[in-house]
Amino acid sequence: MSNEAQRRADRLRELPFERATASFNGSFxxxxxxIREIAGQRELLGLLVRRELKARYKDSSLGFLxxxxxxxxxxxxxxxxxxxxxxxxxxxxxxAIFVFAGLTIWGLYSxxxxxxxxxxxxxxxxxxxxxxxxxxxPLAATGSALFNFIVQFIVLIVAxxxxxxxxLSWNLLYVPASIAIVLIWGxxxxxxxxAVNVYLRDVQYLVxxxxxxxxxxxxxxxxxxxxxxAAARSGITWLTDxxxxxxxxxxxxGFQKGMWVAGSSESVIDGQTIPPQPWPAxxxxxxxxxxxxxxxxxxxxxxxxxxxxxNFAQEI
Amino acid sequence: MNTAxxxxxxxxxxxxxxxxxxxxxxxxxxxxxxERIVNFGRSQKHRSDFWALRDVAFEITxxxxxxxxxxxxxxxxxxxxxxxxxxxxxxxxxxxxxxxxALLELGAGFHPDLTGRENVYLNGSILGLSQKQTAEYFDxxxxxxxxxxxxxxxxxxxxxxxxxxxxxxxxVHVDPDILLVDEVLAVGDEPFQAKCMNKxxxxxxxxxxxxxxxxxxxxxxxxxxxVVVLSHGRIVYDGETEGGIAALRRxxxx
Numbered sequence: 309m310s311n312e313a314q315r316r317a318d319r320l321r322e323l324p325f326e327r328a329t330a331s332f333n334g335s336f337x338x339x340x341x342x343i344r345e346i347a348g349q350r351e352l353l354g355l356l357v358r359r360e361l362k363a364r365y366k367d368s369s370l371g372f373l374x375x376x377x378x379x380x381x382x383x384x385x386x387x388x389x390x391x392x393x394x395x396x397x398x399x400x401x402x403x404a405i406f407v408f409a410g411l412t413i414w415g416l417y418s419x420x421x422x423x424x425x426x427x428x429x430x431x432x433x434x435x436x437x438x439x440x441x442x443x444x445x446p447l448a449a450t451g452s453a454l455f456n457f458i459v460q461f462i463v464l465i466v467a468x469x470x471x472x473x474x475x476l477s478w479n480l481l482y483v484p485a486s487i488a489i490v491l492i493w494g495x496x497x498x499x500x501x502x503a504v505n506v507y508l509r510d511v512q513y514l515v516x517x518x519x520x521x522x523x524x525x526x527x528x529x530x531x532x533x534x535x536x537x538a539a540a541r542s543g544i545t546w547l548t549d550x551x552x553x554x555x556x557x558x559x560x561x562g563f564q565k566g567m568w569v570a571g572s573s574e575s576v577i578d579g580q581t582i583p584p585q586p587w588p589a590x591x592x593x594x595x596x597x598x599x600x601x602x603x604x605x606x607x608x609x610x611x612x613x614x615x616x617x618x619n620f621a622q623e624i
Numbered sequence: 625m626n627t628a629x630x631x632x633x634x635x636x637x638x639x640x641x642x643x644x645x646x647x648x649x650x651x652x653x654x655x656x657x658x659e660r661i662v663n664f665g666r667s668q669k670h671r672s673d674f675w676a677l678r679d680v681a682f683e684i685t686x687x688x689x690x691x692x693x694x695x696x697x698x699x700x701x702x703x704x705x706x707x708x709x710x711x712x713x714x715x716x717x718x719x720x721x722x723x724x725x726a727l728l729e730l731g732a733g734f735h736p737d738l739t740g741r742e743n744v745y746l747n748g749s750i751l752g753l754s755q756k757q758t759a760e761y762f763d764x765x766x767x768x769x770x771x772x773x774x775x776x777x778x779x780x781x782x783x784x785x786x787x788x789x790x791x792x793x794x795x796v797h798v799d800p801d802i803l804l805v806d807e808v809l810a811v812g813d814e815p816f817q818a819k820c821m822n823k824x825x826x827x828x829x830x831x832x833x834x835x836x837x838x839x840x841x842x843x844x845x846x847x848x849x850x851v852v853v854l855s856h857g858r859i860v861y862d863g864e865t866e867g868g869i870a871a872l873r874r875x876x877x878x
Binding site (some may be wrong): 324328423618 | 631633634641649710732818830
């Protein structure tokens with residue numbers, strides 16, 4: 309018995325001391341250390357994502373089908389109200405695919421940001437009692453958003469194939485790039501807002517309102533061509549530049565360009581010939597720039613999160 | 625004194641080292657944006673601060689069981705959280721070596737909608753076990769908890785006793801070098817409490833280091849071989865148990 313105790317003591321004597329909490333400093337080294345710590349908790353991250361998904365629909369008989377029913381309902385509403393009643397579908401071929409593509413990528417972004425924002429408060433019990441790299445909570449929210457996205461994405465792909473519009477072209481390369489933009493910006497904002505929300509609870513309500521506005525600030529239920537026309541009519545050309553300064557708008561456009569083949573070719577609706585949809589000039593460059601800025605922004609947000617997380621346990 | 629049951633460790637190394645730890649709490653009375661704006665400029669009035677800990681310094685060597693005691697608000701739980709890495713210090717630092725497990729609240733991280741089984745894996749992972757290790761210990765965890773067939777029931781249907789029994793069973797399977805315990809030993813019925821105490825004694829025989837926060841003087845007397853008494857955030861006594869209990873009684877009188 310006491311041999312075991314002695315062995316333990318001898319082993320401990322060889323170990324280096326470690327600080328109980330890493331004090332914050334802005335260096336890149338501490339950023340790398342945070343990333344390594346998070347990577348060390350991959351398993352827990354996976355379990356937390358599963359917990360979130362399982363717990364959400366645990367006692368409902370339709371289960372996770374509900375995560376599909378919502379976007380499909382939205383699709384029907386927008387298809388009927390905006391496409392048919394307001395006539396947007398007259399200028400947009402395959403309006404249903406167009407809208408569902410936009411809803412799918414937007415849903416990913418909005419779920420990451422709103423879910424991320426409340427993730428720290430929502431896990432107050434763990435934050436207060438267990439020492440963990442706290443970034444895993446916004447990341448777990450991202451994981452569950454990603455799962456819902458993948459389900460929707462599969463539905464979208466199946467729908468395009470069934471409708472004979474399978475997105476088989478080089479434009480498909482825009483899809484992973486767009487998802488990457490959404491993930492990077494979503495995670496960055498999720499980290500930042502979850503930390504700020506601990507100190508200022510208004511943030512979660514503000515985010516809800518902001519998401520409502522931002523939904524309409526990207527070409528999801530109306531086409532980019534409408535924006536171009538409106539800007540041309542008003543004569544204010546910088547409006548389109550402002551519109552395209554939104555990383556999610558770029559991601560939505562890229563995703564649509566990849567998934568919505570009808571947008572890139574000439575089509576006929578009700579006997580009228582519609583030219584291919586206009587795409588913003590330099591979309592490739594814009595995607596690259598948004599990815600670059602996004603990575604820098606994400607690093608900054610992680611640093612801010614690290615700075616703020618020191619007092620989470622007592623502020624919650 | 626019960627040092628007789630302690631293993632003899634030659635030349636035990638220091639495993640926890642705290643250096644002039646101070647912690648200040650700031651209490652803000654306005655959390656919402658509206659109140660912040662309304663009170664802008666007068667914010668000093670709406671915040672007050674106090675020192676939960678002042679210049680706390682001690683070292684703990686491997687294999688000792690230390691009781692961290694004090695009246696309510698003396699800073700003992702805060703100190704335990706700082707050792708556990710949950711709260712940051714304002715000045716000073718805490719260093720430690722070896723695997724740390726903190727039993728600050730049993731079942732922190734249990735999700736009521738998940739089954740006992742699912743929660744064992746989740747909680748094991750939170751406490752630092754890999755999935756594989758949890759799978760290895762799983763039967764032993766269930767046996768220790770005496771949950772039996774209810775392991776596949778959602779934990780929201782558990783009685784509070786079953787809940788903490790399962791949580792305690794997971795926690796003692798983590799194999800820590802340093803165990804931090806905050807008032808969680810009085811769980812379950814009497815037989816289970818005895819089982820918990822046996823487990824703690826076994827931990828002590830294995831040469832694990834244990835830091836207890838407790839209000840119960842008999843428990844401290846029973847389990848600890850050293851007592852640190854805190855009062856208003858400062859150490860007022862640090863030494864053997866008997867003197868510690870007396871010092872604790874003195875702090876109650878003010």
